[in-house]
Amino acid sequence: MCQYEAEDNLHVLRECPVAKDMWKLIVSEASWSQFFSNNLLEWVKTNLGNHGRLPRHGVPWSTLFGILAWRIWKNKNLFVFQELTWSSVEAIKVSISWAKRYNAINSWDSSRNSNSEYLLGN
Numbered sequence: 001m002c003q004y005e006a007e008d009n010l011h012v013l014r015e016c017p018v019a020k021d022m023w024k025l026i027v028s029e030a031s032w033s034q035f036f037s038n039n040l041l042e043w044v045k046t047n048l049g050n051h052g053r054l055p056r057h058g059v060p061w062s063t064l065f066g067i068l069a070w071r072i073w074k075n076k077n078l079f080v081f082q083e084l085t086w087s088s089v090e091a092i093k094v095s096i097s098w099a100k101r102y103n104a105i106n107s108w109d110s111s112r113n114s115n116s117e118y119l120l121g122n
């Protein structure tokens with residue numbers, strides 16, 4: 001996507017300008033130096049372990065982080081194989097929308113009592 005030669009996973013998910021622009025739209029500037037440090041494993045562990053909610057949207061950071069990281073990876077593939085690109089804003093909007101839906105389903109599920117029937121399985 002950029003001219004950087006060795007595109008390892010951390011580059012694609014966080015360091016590539018395309019990815020960085022997206023993260024900078026949802027990570028506050030005061031947290032950039034912390035967010036853009038750490039190796040891949042620590043970065044993923046720290047963010048998936050952060051269940052604090054986004055002020056305006058109410059979704060847990062961990063959910064949005066996982067979905068946006070996946071979206072960035074998907075977009076990389078879209079670009080490589082189909083030459084399609086998404087704008088940063090588009091990717092963020094879709095990710096927030098999915099995170100909200102995931103969160104709604106999740107809270108619906110955990111609020112059910114143990115005797116209720118599931119939609120699938122037992």
Ligand SMILES: [Zn+2]
Pocket residue numbers: 001002003004007011012015016017
């Ligand atoms: Zn790159």
